[in-house]
Amino acid sequence: MTAIRNKRRMSVGDRIFHIVNYTVFILLGLICFYPFYYLVINTISNNRMVDLGMIMYLPQGIHFTNYVKVFEVDGMIRAIFISVSRTVLGTALPVIFTSIAGYLFSKEHMWHRKLLYRFTIITMYFSAGMIPVYMNMKLLHLMNSFWVYIIPGLLSVYNMVLVKTFMESLPAALEESAQIDGATYPQRFIHIVLPLAKPILATIALFGAVNQWNAYMDTLLYINDSELYTMQFLLYEYLNQASSIASSITANTDMSMIDQATQVSTTALRNTMTVITILPIIFVYPFIQRYYVQGVMIGAVKG
Amino acid sequence: MSAVKAPKPARQRSLHERDGKKLFFMALPFVLFVFVFHYMPLWGWSFAFVNYKPGRALLNCDFVGLTNFTKLFLQPVMRNRLFEVLRNTFGMQLLHYLTMPLPMLFAIFLHEMPSRRCRKVIQTVTTLPNFISWVIIYALAYGMFAVDTGFINNMLKSVGLIETGIPFLTSGDNVWLKMTFYSLWKSLGWSAIVYLAAIAGIDHEVMEAAEVDGAGRMRRIWHITIPELIPTFFVLLVMSIGNFLNAGMEQQKMFSNAMTKPYIETLDLYVYNMGIGSGLISYSTAVGIMKSFVAVVLFSSANMLSKKVRGYSMF
Structure with missing residues (x-):
C-alpha cells in the first residue's frame, strides 16, 4: 500500500x-x-x-x-556421525519428553500440581554455575560419554512452559468428549493434543536441532575422548x-x-x-x- | 476442570482424585529429572568452602571457611585479575547496551522499504548469522581478517592503503569493540524480528491520519512508530538487566588468544579458565557463587523496576 x-x-x-x-x-x-x-x-x-x-x-x-x-x-567421518546422532536424538527425545511433561502439567486436577510445577519452573531463575554443574556431571558418570550430549537436555523447563501454555489454550471440549468415550490420558495425548500442538513442537524441534548442531561448549567441558568429538569441536580444534x-x-x-x-x-x-x-x-x-x-x-x- | 465449579457425588469425586494421583505419579519422573540436573549441582557449592584436591572425596578436604572468598579480594594477584575480569565484563556489556536500540532502528528503516521482495531478501540474509555457531563465526572472521590471507588485509593491500597486514584478530586493540561488532553481526537481523512484528501491528489508520495531517516520513517514525516500539524495547532492556553478568564465554573463548586475553576474559571465561583450565575448583566455585548471588539481586531489582513502571512483574 x-x-x-x-x-x-x-x-x-x-x-x-x-x-x-x-x-x-x-x-x-x-x-x-x-x-x-x-x-x-x-x-x-x-x-x-x-x-x-x-x-x-x-x-x-x-x-x-x-x-x-x-x-x-582424521576423525572427520566419525565426527559427522557423532554430530548427526546427537542432533537427531537430542532433538527428538527432548520434544517427546517436553510435550509429555507440558501435557501433564496442563492438567489442573493433578495432585499437588502447584507444588511440583513451582519446584520445576523455579530452576529457570537460578543456576548452580559452571563448575558445580561440571562436578555434578562427573558424579553422574556422564563425563566422556556420548549421553552427556543428550541426557541433560531431555527436558527444557522453559520449553515445557511454552508447551503447557499452548496446550492450555486448546479448547477443553475436544479432550472432554474423548474422555467421555473412555479414552485414557495417553490416548487423549497422542490422538488429540499432539496433533493440535504441532506448531509449537515444530518450533521447539527446529530451534533445538540448530542448538544441538551448533553446540561445542559441552564437548569442551565434558569430553576428552577424541572418538566423541563433534563436527563443531573438530573444527574448533583445527582452528586452534x-x-x-x-x-x-x-x-x-x-x-x-x-x-x-x-x-x-x-x-x-x-x-x-x-x-x-x-x-x-x-x-x-x-x-x-x-x-x-x-x-x-x-x-x-x-x- | 468442571470438578472445581460444582460439587460432585462422592464416587465421582474419588475417581477424580484417583485420576489426580495418577497424573502426579506420571509427572514425578520429570520432577526427579529436574532435581538431578538443576538442584543436585547445588551441593557443589560446598567446594567453595574447602580446599579441594582432585581425586579426593569432599569430606576428606580441609574445611577453610570463607578463605576462598576473601583471598579473591585480599591477595593482590587474584584481586587484580578479578578486577580485570569485572572490567572486561562491564565494558563489553556496556557496549552491548549501547547497541540495543540498533535492532529497533533496523526494523523501522527496513519497514520503510517499498519493495516487499527486497525486505524479504535482506531479512533472510541478515538473520542467517544468528543460526551459525561461534566456531564457524570465528572461521569466517579468520577468512575476513587474518593477517596474511584475510580478505580485508588483501583488499587494503591491493588498493595500496597499507603495506603489511593489520593483525585484527591477534592484537589487544579495541577488543571490546570488535567483540561487539561480531555479536552485532550475528544478532542484528534476528533481534529486529520482534520489532518488525510490533510494527506490523501498528494501526494503519493512525499512520494515514498523520499523513493526511501533513506529517513527513521522519515525523511519522518519531511520533508514531518509535513510541509504539518503546514498550517492547523496555521489556527487552529490563530482561537483560538480570543477565548483566552473563556476558557469556562461547564467543570470547573462540576469539581468545595470548594478545587478546587481558581484554577478552569475561567472568564466565574466567571461571572456566580457572576451574577447568587450572583445576582451581574451590576458587572458581567461589567466584561462581558470588556471580549467582549478584544475578539473583539483579533479577529481583529488574522485576521490581518492571513492577513499578509497567504495573506487573516480569518473572
Whole structure:
C-alpha cells in the first residue's frame, strides 16, 4: 500500500531517503553475506592461489578435490556421525519428553500440581554455575560419554512452559468428549493434543536441532575422548592448531604425483570443513523462517 | 476442570482424585529429572568452602571457611585479575547496551522499504548469522581478517592503503569493540524480528491520519512508530538487566588468544579458565557463587523496576 502511495508523489526528499536507505541495507546485507561467499569461493579455487590470498571476488581454477580430501581428515567421518546422532536424538527425545511433561502439567486436577510445577519452573531463575554443574556431571558418570550430549537436555523447563501454555489454550471440549468415550490420558495425548500442538513442537524441534548442531561448549567441558568429538569441536580444534591436520593427509600421499593446484593445504581444508559444518544449517533455514516469530520466544531466553 | 465449579457425588469425586494421583505419579519422573540436573549441582557449592584436591572425596578436604572468598579480594594477584575480569565484563556489556536500540532502528528503516521482495531478501540474509555457531563465526572472521590471507588485509593491500597486514584478530586493540561488532553481526537481523512484528501491528489508520495531517516520513517514525516500539524495547532492556553478568564465554573463548586475553576474559571465561583450565575448583566455585548471588539481586531489582513502571512483574 505504501508502495503505491510513494509512486504517486515521490518528492525529492523521499527519493534521497530511499537511495540512502537502500544503500545502507544493501551494505548490511553484503556484510552478512560476503564472509560466506568468500569462504565458498576459497574452497573451490586453485589451492595455491588461495594460500597466497589471491582469490578475493571470483573463484579461479575451479575444482572440487577439497570436498573429497576433507573426508580423509582424521576423525572427520566419525565426527559427522557423532554430530548427526546427537542432533537427531537430542532433538527428538527432548520434544517427546517436553510435550509429555507440558501435557501433564496442563492438567489442573493433578495432585499437588502447584507444588511440583513451582519446584520445576523455579530452576529457570537460578543456576548452580559452571563448575558445580561440571562436578555434578562427573558424579553422574556422564563425563566422556556420548549421553552427556543428550541426557541433560531431555527436558527444557522453559520449553515445557511454552508447551503447557499452548496446550492450555486448546479448547477443553475436544479432550472432554474423548474422555467421555473412555479414552485414557495417553490416548487423549497422542490422538488429540499432539496433533493440535504441532506448531509449537515444530518450533521447539527446529530451534533445538540448530542448538544441538551448533553446540561445542559441552564437548569442551565434558569430553576428552577424541572418538566423541563433534563436527563443531573438530573444527574448533583445527582452528586452534592449524597445520597438524593437513600434514596428516599429505603424508599419506606421494607428493610428486599431486597437481599443485589441487594439493590440499591447511587453509583449504579448514575452509572446506567450515562449509560442511554450515551446510545443515542452510538446509533447515527455510523451515526455520516459517517459525521465526514463535522462535523469538525461545531465542529470548537462550540468548 | 468442571470438578472445581460444582460439587460432585462422592464416587465421582474419588475417581477424580484417583485420576489426580495418577497424573502426579506420571509427572514425578520429570520432577526427579529436574532435581538431578538443576538442584543436585547445588551441593557443589560446598567446594567453595574447602580446599579441594582432585581425586579426593569432599569430606576428606580441609574445611577453610570463607578463605576462598576473601583471598579473591585480599591477595593482590587474584584481586587484580578479578578486577580485570569485572572490567572486561562491564565494558563489553556496556557496549552491548549501547547497541540495543540498533535492532529497533533496523526494523523501522527496513519497514520503510517499498519493495516487499527486497525486505524479504535482506531479512533472510541478515538473520542467517544468528543460526551459525561461534566456531564457524570465528572461521569466517579468520577468512575476513587474518593477517596474511584475510580478505580485508588483501583488499587494503591491493588498493595500496597499507603495506603489511593489520593483525585484527591477534592484537589487544579495541577488543571490546570488535567483540561487539561480531555479536552485532550475528544478532542484528534476528533481534529486529520482534520489532518488525510490533510494527506490523501498528494501526494503519493512525499512520494515514498523520499523513493526511501533513506529517513527513521522519515525523511519522518519531511520533508514531518509535513510541509504539518503546514498550517492547523496555521489556527487552529490563530482561537483560538480570543477565548483566552473563556476558557469556562461547564467543570470547573462540576469539581468545595470548594478545587478546587481558581484554577478552569475561567472568564466565574466567571461571572456566580457572576451574577447568587450572583445576582451581574451590576458587572458581567461589567466584561462581558470588556471580549467582549478584544475578539473583539483579533479577529481583529488574522485576521490581518492571513492577513499578509497567504495573506487573516480569518473572
